[in-house]
Amino acid sequence: MLSTILSGLSAGVLLLILGLGVLTIVLPALVGGMPLSVLTGSMRPHLPPGTLVVIKPTPIEEIEVGDVITFQLESGRSAVVTHRVIERSIDSADGEVCFTTQGDANNTPDPEPVRPAQVRGTVWNAVPYLGWVNQAVDGQTRSWAIPALAGALFVYAAWTFGTGVREKVRERRQERDAVGVAAAAERDDGH
Numbered sequence: 001m002l003s004t005i006l007s008g009l010s011a012g013v014l015l016l017i018l019g020l021g022v023l024t025i026v027l028p029a030l031v032g033g034m035p036l037s038v039l040t041g042s043m044r045p046h047l048p049p050g051t052l053v054v055i056k057p058t059p060i061e062e063i064e065v066g067d068v069i070t071f072q073l074e075s076g077r078s079a080v081v082t083h084r085v086i087e088r089s090i091d092s093a094d095g096e097v098c099f100t101t102q103g104d105a106n107n108t109p110d111p112e113p114v115r116p117a118q119v120r121g122t123v124w125n126a127v128p129y130l131g132w133v134n135q136a137v138d139g140q141t142r143s144w145a146i147p148a149l150a151g152a153l154f155v156y157a158a159w160t161f162g163t164g165v166r167e168k169v170r171e172r173r174q175e176r177d178a179v180g181v182a183a184a185a186e187r188d189d190g191h
Helices: 002-030 128-137 139-190
Strands: 035-037 051-058 066-074 080-090 099-104 121-129
Touching: 002 035, 002 051, 002 121, 002 128, 002 139, 035 128, 051 128, 066 099
Parallel strands: none
Antiparallel strands: 035 051, 051 121, 066 080, 066 121, 080 099
16 A cells, blocks of 8 residues: 555655656757746736746747747846736837736836847746746756656666566565465375
């Protein structure tokens, strides 16, 4: 009974880890995107803090009003914001497309228009609460945590396999001993 419960728990943990890996590594890679964590409440209720968003590169001409985009606050800087496009316009000075954005929970639009060079992509997928995990496991932590977790899973798999083999050997030995005892009892009854 206990081994069945432990097997079920370990299978559940393994599926959870595999699912997290698919959501945070495989899906972003499939669309050429990147996972980011929502840190503020400006996009509540749709994207509350702690949500993991997968951003996919999107051609500027395909971005429309209503799309949620991630953009650099300043071109060339790493800080990004994820807000909804509320207006698409053409800059009269250079003919470049610009976007006016606003967080869903904000009362006013963002002060500066977003230029194409600032746009990182559109939100392709969002998973609540997983952003906190993504935030906690930063690049430096990932460099040791993922190999350690994989190693622990392999050790656990080897232990489970070894335990199963040992159990089968013990069962076969008990069956063989039971057959031997029965045969000896039969011989004794026959003499």
